[in-house]
Amino acid sequence: MKNTLFSTLNDHNSHTASSLSQVVGSSHNNMTFTHTLTVIGQAVTPYLIEGVLNKLKDVFTPTSLAFHHLHQCLGEDVIEIQGTLAHADLENIKPLLGDVSASYNLDIGLQASRPSLSKPGLLVMDMDSTVIEIECIDEIAKLAGVGEQVAEVTAKAMRGEIAFNDSLTNRVACLEGVPVAHLDRIRDSIPIMPGIQRLLTELKKNNWKLAIASGGFTFFADHLKQRLGLDFAISNTLAIEGDKLTGKVEGEIVNADVKARTVKTLADKWEIPFSQTVAMGDGANDLVMMAESALGVACHGKPLVNEKADVAIRIGSLHSLLYFLDK
Numbered sequence: 001m002k003n004t005l006f007s008t009l010n011d012h013n014s015h016t017a018s019s020l021s022q023v024v025g026s027s028h029n030n031m032t033f034t035h036t037l038t039v040i041g042q043a044v045t046p047y048l049i050e051g052v053l054n055k056l057k058d059v060f061t062p063t064s065l066a067f068h069h070l071h072q073c074l075g076e077d078v079i080e081i082q083g084t085l086a087h088a089d090l091e092n093i094k095p096l097l098g099d100v101s102a103s104y105n106l107d108i109g110l111q112a113s114r115p116s117l118s119k120p121g122l123l124v125m126d127m128d129s130t131v132i133e134i135e136c137i138d139e140i141a142k143l144a145g146v147g148e149q150v151a152e153v154t155a156k157a158m159r160g161e162i163a164f165n166d167s168l169t170n171r172v173a174c175l176e177g178v179p180v181a182h183l184d185r186i187r188d189s190i191p192i193m194p195g196i197q198r199l200l201t202e203l204k205k206n207n208w209k210l211a212i213a214s215g216g217f218t219f220f221a222d223h224l225k226q227r228l229g230l231d232f233a234i235s236n237t238l239a240i241e242g243d244k245l246t247g248k249v250e251g252e253i254v255n256a257d258v259k260a261r262t263v264k265t266l267a268d269k270w271e272i273p274f275s276q277t278v279a280m281g282d283g284a285n286d287l288v289m290m291a292e293s294a295l296g297v298a299c300h301g302k303p304l305v306n307e308k309a310d311v312a313i314r315i316g317s318l319h320s321l322l323y324f325l326d327k
Contacts, residue, residue, distance in 0.1 A: 014050070017043040017077065024049075024065045024079055031063040033082035035090070036114065038068065040107040040316055040323050044077035048104050053081070055100045059093050060110070061086055069327045074198060076316065078323045094307045101314050107323075109311030114326040115276050115295055120207040122272045123321075124263050124289060126281030127214035127221050127235065129158075130299050130318075131228075133191040136220050137171055143182040146174045159302050160284030164215060164255045172238065176247025180240060183219050190220065193299075195317025200228060202322055209270050213259040215285055234262055259289040280321060281305070297321050 013019040023046050037060060039052055053062055061083050068078035085093075090110065101108045115121050128135045141150035150171045157167035200210055211232040212221050221235035236254050239246040252258065259279075267277050279286065279293040282301040287308050290296025298309035299318060306312040313320045 014047040015045050017045050019046055020044060020049070020077065020079070022046070024067055026067060028064040028066045028080070028082055031082070032084070033063050034084045035060070035082075035110055035112050037062070037081040037083060038107075038109045038111070038311075038323055039079045039081065040076050040320055041105065042076060044079065044106065048106065049079060049081075051104055052100055052106065052108065055103065056093075056096065059086055059096070060084070068323055070322055074202075074319055074322065076320070076323070098306055098312070098314070101312075105315055107313055107315045107320055109324050111295075111310065111324065113275070113294070114324060115278060116327065117202070117206055117322065117325040118327060119276055120209070120270075120272060121203070121276035121278065122209045122211070122263070122267050122270065123203060123278045123280065124211045124213050124259070124266065124293070125279075126259075126283065126286050126299075127212050127224065128216045129282045130280060130286075131193055131196055131212060131224060132220070133193050134186075136186060136190075136216050137168075137175075139186045140175055140178060140182055141171070143185070144175055144178045150174055157285070158283035160287075160304060164285045165253050168215060168236065168249065168253060168255075172245075172249050173247045175238075175245045178245045180243050180245070183238075187220060187223055190223075193318050195319035196228070198317075198319040199321055200230075202319070204229070209266065209272065211262070211266055213254065213262040213289060215254055215259075232262075232266060234258070256285040256288040259286065260292040263289050263292045278321070278325075280318075295324065297324065 062081050064082040066080050068080050071078045097108050125131050135154050138151045141147045153167050153171050156162045210230045214221050214235040216235050218235050218237045221233040225233035237250040239248040239250045275294050277293040278295045279289040280297040280299050282299050296309045298305045298312040311324045
């Protein structure tokens with residue numbers, strides 16, 4: 001069924017990205033709405049927007065379309081669609097959003113409220129597979145010759161199949177005797193996640209506080225804090241004797257609960273209201289800190305995390321988080 005919002009376009013124009021401005025305005029109308037649907041992609045066409053809305057027509061009724069204030073500023077088309085939910089719980093709609101995202105290769109988020117980019121806020125990020133493209137413990141294990149064994153446990157932990165504390169203790173024990181020089185090699189070639197610098201630059205412009213809360217290790221988290229100019233980092237400390245790892249973790253293990261506590265502690269410290277807090281990660285142990293934040297963002301996350309987070313970046317780079325913020 002053709003959406004009436006696009007009834008003025010012929011088939012040719014509906015597949016032309018430049019025709020999007022014929023149906024999407026620079027500002028919204030004054031009609032009542034309860035939620036904002038954000039659609040993000042490259043060369044988005046009216047056909048794609050119509051397809052998204054048709055797939056969601058049983059649960060979401062659009063009332064207004066407008067370009068996001070960062071539309072085409074950072075490399076993507078970004079469309080905000082205001083509307084109302086019809087007899088459906090947002091939690092039950094999230095699996096459907098994943099299907100729609102896959103159908104059109106677009107990032108899609110549906111939100112009842114959004115933090116504001118222009119007001120000071122707090123972003124707390126996971127490190128491994130979020131700020132950086134690797135799981136550091138897996139890379140250490142590869143150099144130590146126990147990569148496959150450790151990676152299997154890491155994957156189970158990130159899917160939430162085993163307790164994080166137990167998994168970390170068991171994996172670190174496999175690293176006993178590893179030279180610290182191996183950590184230096186990983187640090188020196190650490191792959192930063194695409195989009196992170198652009199994301200942090202925009203947030204810093206608007207006086208946001210930026211932090212890492214990681215179940216990884218201080219050796220890498222503290223390095224990234226300095227390299228990226230972050231305000232805070234917390235992670236686990238690998239015990240070292242001489243120039244080798246002992247196979248133990250020193251102090252309290254930074255797990256899901258500690259990550260969540262960090263969000264609240266930092267927000268209180270910097271007097272940032274709950275409505276301006278954001279947590280981003282990819283694994284099951286990030287869900288608790290997401291729940292402690294006004295906006296939880298899955299970043300190329302595990303299926304469970306994509307469904308539980310408020311929004312999910314499935315296609316784009318990390319700076320796509322900015323598109324889920326209000327002006």
